[in-house]
Amino acid sequence: MLAQRQRRLVTAGPRPSDAAAAGRRGYDPSGNAGRGRSIESLAMSSAPAALPPFDAAEVLRLARETFAIEAAALGSLAARLGEPFVEAVRGMLGTPGRIVVMGMGKSGHVGRKIAATLASTGTPAFFVHPAEASHGDLGMVTQGDLVLAISNSGESNELTVLLPVLKRLGVPLVAMTGGLQSTLARHADTVLDCGVEREACPLNLAPTTSTTAQLAMGDALAVALLDARGFRPEDFARSHPGGALGRKLLTHVSDVMRAGDEVPRVGPGATFSELMREMSAKRLGASAIVDAGGRLLGIFTDGDLRRRIEAGADLRAATAGEVMHAGPRTIAADALAVDAAAVMERHGITSVLVTDAAGVLAGVVHIGDLMRAKVI
Numbered sequence: 091m092l093a094q095r096q097r098r099l100v101t102a103g104p105r106p107s108d109a110a111a112a113g114r115r116g117y118d119p120s121g122n123a124g125r126g127r128s129i130e131s132l133a134m135s136s137a138p139a140a141l142p143p144f145d146a147a148e149v150l151r152l153a154r155e156t157f158a159i160e161a162a163a164l165g166s167l168a169a170r171l172g173e174p175f176v177e178a179v180r181g182m183l184g185t186p187g188r189i190v191v192m193g194m195g196k197s198g199h200v201g202r203k204i205a206a207t208l209a210s211t212g213t214p215a216f217f218v219h220p221a222e223a224s225h226g227d228l229g230m231v232t233q234g235d236l237v238l239a240i241s242n243s244g245e246s247n248e249l250t251v252l253l254p255v256l257k258r259l260g261v262p263l264v265a266m267t268g269g270l271q272s273t274l275a276r277h278a279d280t281v282l283d284c285g286v287e288r289e290a291c292p293l294n295l296a297p298t299t300s301t302t303a304q305l306a307m308g309d310a311l312a313v314a315l316l317d318a319r320g321f322r323p324e325d326f327a328r329s330h331p332g333g334a335l336g337r338k339l340l341t342h343v344s345d346v347m348r349a350g351d352e353v354p355r356v357g358p359g360a361t362f363s364e365l366m367r368e369m370s371a372k373r374l375g376a377s378a379i380v381d382a383g384g385r386l387l388g389i390f391t392d393g394d395l396r397r398r399i400e401a402g403a404d405l406r407a408a409t410a411g412e413v414m415h416a417g418p419r420t421i422a423a424d425a426l427a428v429d430a431a432a433v434m435e436r437h438g439i440t441s442v443l444v445t446d447a448a449g450v451l452a453g454v455v456h457i458g459d460l461m462r463a464k465v466i
Contacts, residue, residue: 156290160302163286167303170283171310177280178264179314182213185262187234189215192223194248196297197240197304204238204308210329211316220248228255236262242284242300244272253277266307268300282307337464343430344423346463347444347453348374355380355451358387358411365390365410374456376441379414384450386443388414420445423452427465430455 182189189208193201201217208215218227231237237256241249244267256263257277265278268285275281284307290298327339354372356365358379369377369390376391390413398405398413405413420443421430430442434457444453460466 152292156298159288159290160299163299163303164306166287167284167306174280174282175310175314178282179311179318181262181264181280182236182238182311182315183318185234185236187214187232187236189213189238190231190235190261191215191217191238191240192220192249192252193217193240194220194246196301197242197246200301200304200308201238201240203305204240204312207308207312208315210326211312212319212321212325213312213315220246220252223252224248228252231256231259231261233260236264238264238266239274239278240266240304241272241274242268242297242304244269244274246274249274250277266304268303338428339426341427341463341465342423343421343425343427343444343455344453346427346459346465347423347455348459349444349453353451353454354378356410357382358409358414360410362405362408362410362413365413374441374454376454377410378418378443378451378454379410380451386418386420386445386449386451387411388416389418389443390414391439418443421455422446427455427460427463431457431460431466434460 189205191201191205191208192198198217198219205215205217216230218230223231239249244265250273253263253273262280263278264280264282265274266282266284267274268283269275270281270283270285284300284303286299286303288294289296289300323335323339327336330336352372354368354374354377356368356377356379358381360368360379365377369375369392376389378386379388379390380386388411390410394413394415395405419433419437419439421433423444423446433442434440441454441456443451444455446452457466
């Protein structure tokens with residue numbers, strides 16, 4: 091009897107009448123629905139809202155309007171630039187430490203980019219998240235640094251709570267904000283006006299025009315600073331060694347040239363057969379002709395050979411000095427490899443001989459060497 095009763099308790103579910111009553115009360119006995127809501131209402135609320143019809147013309151109109159709004163904002167920003175911008179550049183230029191960039195939300199994302207641009211163009215900089223700064227990361231800011239704080243409203247709580255601490259540290263503060271009467275602006279030593287008339291967002295809510303203005307102001311600071319520092323392409327390459335620009339500006343001819351026994355060379359008295367054997371052995375399609383002291387006299391190439399054969403010349407008794415092309419194109423070992431590529435392109439040749447200041451042959455660079463080094 092007891093076993094039968096237990097089986098009935100286990101297998102029996104809620105009666106249909108109970109489920110219906112529970113549904114009317116907004117309760118699901120199975121536990122699958124939310125509190126106080128029927129299964130039917132939950133199913134209806136979880137269904138995705140239908141999208142309005144796609145309007146291609148409206149998409150293009152909004153895109154063009156976005157460009158127009160943001161372009162107008164940048165034009166207004168440029169017109170308002172004045173002494174505060176000069177003060178900001180002068181202050182950053184004279185900072186013995188680093189530029190510490192701060193910003194919350196979208197302004198924070200812009201701040202990360204500005205810090206990265208400054209660092210890669212000669213101005214040491216890094217980004218600190220204001221919320222993390224309140225919990226220990228403010229220790230990264232030291233005397234000698236300068237803080238660039240970014241906030242469209244100038245009232246970001248995470249930023250404003252840091253302002254008294256930054257004052258006590260004696261750290262100069264440059265504010266990039268659209269709120270010229272804001273808490274951030276009042277505490278700043280220099281205020282860069284990044285105010286915009288409206289956002290490009292149709293709701294005038296999503297940060298669009300304002301973040302574009304901040305980004306442009308950051309770029310303007312970076313460009314002004316790199317010019318004031320006398321920043322050169324070589325300096326840029328040193329902070330970008332892994333990129334194509336870095337390879338072009340950091341790779342020298344000496345890094346890719348062939349030297350020693352790899353360089354095909356013969357004396358001016360070498361027979362034509364000896365010249366051909368040297369060219370074949372070194373597989374560069376050319377050979378240098380040098381004197382006893384190693385000074386370069388000329389070059390003989392596959393192209394020279396074809397032209398002489400086409401002209402009907404009998405080369406069997408000729409010497410290297412008789413068939414060579416005097417005054418070949420040369421380059422110094424300390425020149426950039428990209429300059430060697432330019433010489434090859436300009437003169438339609440595939441290799442350039444490398445000489446020192448005394449005209450002594452030091453090596454040869456072939457177009458294949460430049461390609462392997464990813465210079466071209």
